[in-house]
Amino acid sequence: MMFLAFAILLGVFQTTVMGNLFSSGIPNLLLVMIIFWTAEMRFENTWKQAVFFGTVLDILQLMPVGSNIFAMLMVAFVVSSIAKRFLVAHGGYKIVMIAILTALGTICYDSSLFMASKISELTSGVSSFLFAPGEILAKILNNLLVFALIYIPLKKIEHFFILKGKSGEFANVKV
Amino acid sequence: MPDKLFSPKLIKFFAMISICLSLVFLNPKGLFDPVRKIFFEIIYPIQKTFYLASKSISGAFGFLGSISELKLENSKLIKENNILSAEIAGLRSQQKENESLRQQLNLAPREKFNLEAGLVIGQDPQRLESWLMIDKGAADGINAGMPVIAYEGILVGKISEVYDGNSKITLLSDSSSIVNAVDLETGAKGVVRGEYGLGTVIDMIPQTEIISEGDTVATSGLGSGMPKGLLIGKIVETRLSDDKLFQQATVAPRIKYSKLDMVFVIKN
Numbered sequence: 001m002m003f004l005a006f007a008i009l010l011g012v013f014q015t016t017v018m019g020n021l022f023s024s025g026i027p028n029l030l031l032v033m034i035i036f037w038t039a040e041m042r043f044e045n046t047w048k049q050a051v052f053f054g055t056v057l058d059i060l061q062l063m064p065v066g067s068n069i070f071a072m073l074m075v076a077f078v079v080s081s082i083a084k085r086f087l088v089a090h091g092g093y094k095i096v097m098i099a100i101l102t103a104l105g106t107i108c109y110d111s112s113l114f115m116a117s118k119i120s121e122l123t124s125g126v127s128s129f130l131f132a133p134g135e136i137l138a139k140i141l142n143n144l145l146v147f148a149l150i151y152i153p154l155k156k157i158e159h160f161f162i163l164k165g166k167s168g169e170f171a172n173v174k175v
Numbered sequence: 176m177p178d179k180l181f182s183p184k185l186i187k188f189f190a191m192i193s194i195c196l197s198l199v200f201l202n203p204k205g206l207f208d209p210v211r212k213i214f215f216e217i218i219y220p221i222q223k224t225f226y227l228a229s230k231s232i233s234g235a236f237g238f239l240g241s242i243s244e245l246k247l248e249n250s251k252l253i254k255e256n257n258i259l260s261a262e263i264a265g266l267r268s269q270q271k272e273n274e275s276l277r278q279q280l281n282l283a284p285r286e287k288f289n290l291e292a293g294l295v296i297g298q299d300p301q302r303l304e305s306w307l308m309i310d311k312g313a314a315d316g317i318n319a320g321m322p323v324i325a326y327e328g329i330l331v332g333k334i335s336e337v338y339d340g341n342s343k344i345t346l347l348s349d350s351s352s353i354v355n356a357v358d359l360e361t362g363a364k365g366v367v368r369g370e371y372g373l374g375t376v377i378d379m380i381p382q383t384e385i386i387s388e389g390d391t392v393a394t395s396g397l398g399s400g401m402p403k404g405l406l407i408g409k410i411v412e413t414r415l416s417d418d419k420l421f422q423q424a425t426v427a428p429r430i431k432y433s434k435l436d437m438v439f440v441i442k443n
Contacts, residue, residue: 017229065207066198
């Protein structure tokens with residue numbers, strides 16, 4: 001319940017504040033968090049958070065419900081698969097690796113949203129997302145900036161919500 | 176090895192992906208509208224506070240960023256001021272002519288509408304000028320399809336979704352937006368549609384009609400619920416449509432939709 005409230009608050013922050021602070025390439029705070037957590041703890045432990053964040057974003061961004069959930073799950077899966085192979089082997093370069101994963105995750109997220117938007121367009125006739133290659137670089141850079149800013153708070157949140165959940169609270173969250 | 180290829184984790188992942196894509200496919204049928212409605216009711220106070228606070232912060236940062244440019248701009252403005260003072264005399268004589276032209280343009284006066292002012296509390300996070308969210312909804316008599324204007328009768332878009340305390344405005348620049356319009360200088364009629372948030376285009380103008388750059392485009396009043404004479408923008412570029420059957424033109428809006436703080440819904 002506490003994580004749900006946290007996700008909603010973050011979602012509102014993302015959809016209202018970020019758009020006003022950045023004129024282009026608006027970073028996605030929730031995406032950065034999912035990438036970071038998944039790189040550290042793998043898909044099995046973070047898919048629930050991805051679903052929560054995706055649902056909140058779908059509702060707040062007035063996008064077809066499922067679009068952001070799909071994109072978040074895709075990112076979590078891709079990041080987890082890459083992190084499993086490279087993050088352990090290059091432990092000393094963990095932050096650099098997570099930064100690279102943030103960049104890849106951003107591209108994967110936008111591509112997945114675009115794909116979901118095309119599926120939705122089949123029935124609604126309206127495209128809910130425009131894939132703008134020119135904006136991707138700005139989004140990656142801004143996401144990296146956000147990652148740098150929230151790296152330390154993220155570690156604390158991770159301990160509070162996810163590691164704590166392993167022994168109780170979060171493990172019982174129903175999706 | 177087939178069993179290794181489809182591990183339980185992979186099966187679970189594909190199952191979740193399939194559910195998501197099915198949801199996306201079903202969504203246009205309004206399956207989640209009630210959930211969305213309740214959600215917006217709950218988060219409305221937070222959403223409004225966050226949006227207004229961040230708007231002021233953004234404005235303050237914009238001001239700080241501009242301080243270094245102020246000195247340069249100041250000297251430039253002094254020069255411009257001198258030139259403009261000289262031009263004022265000439266412009267006064269044109270004032271009367273302008274008033275007459277305004278009447279000819281037949282722009283809709285705000286007084287004749289029953290307007291409901293709405294504060295912008297959210298907008299398209301992709302910044303594609305696709306939609307805005309305002310703090311007025313069904314409780315204030317807002318209905319889907321109602322036109323929305325900014326100051327001076329400039330058309331912004333139409334109400335597309337209504338919740339109890341807030342509504343979504345689909346902006347003119349959204350790809351799903353279509354409005355019947357007229358070139359005020361020549362009387363050529365067409366439809367103005369959005370181009371994925373990248374601007375607006377007036378289309379379906381027969382080749383026999385004349386349109387030129389600089390012409391003013393306003394609503395024609397054809398079609399239901401849209402009053403005549405709401406200003407849309409100015410033509411900046413003309414061309415033939417892809418099938419060469421019609422003329423079309425890029426229309427530059429008079430205002431930047433993403434910068435709007437307050438809009439007015441036309442209720443009558």
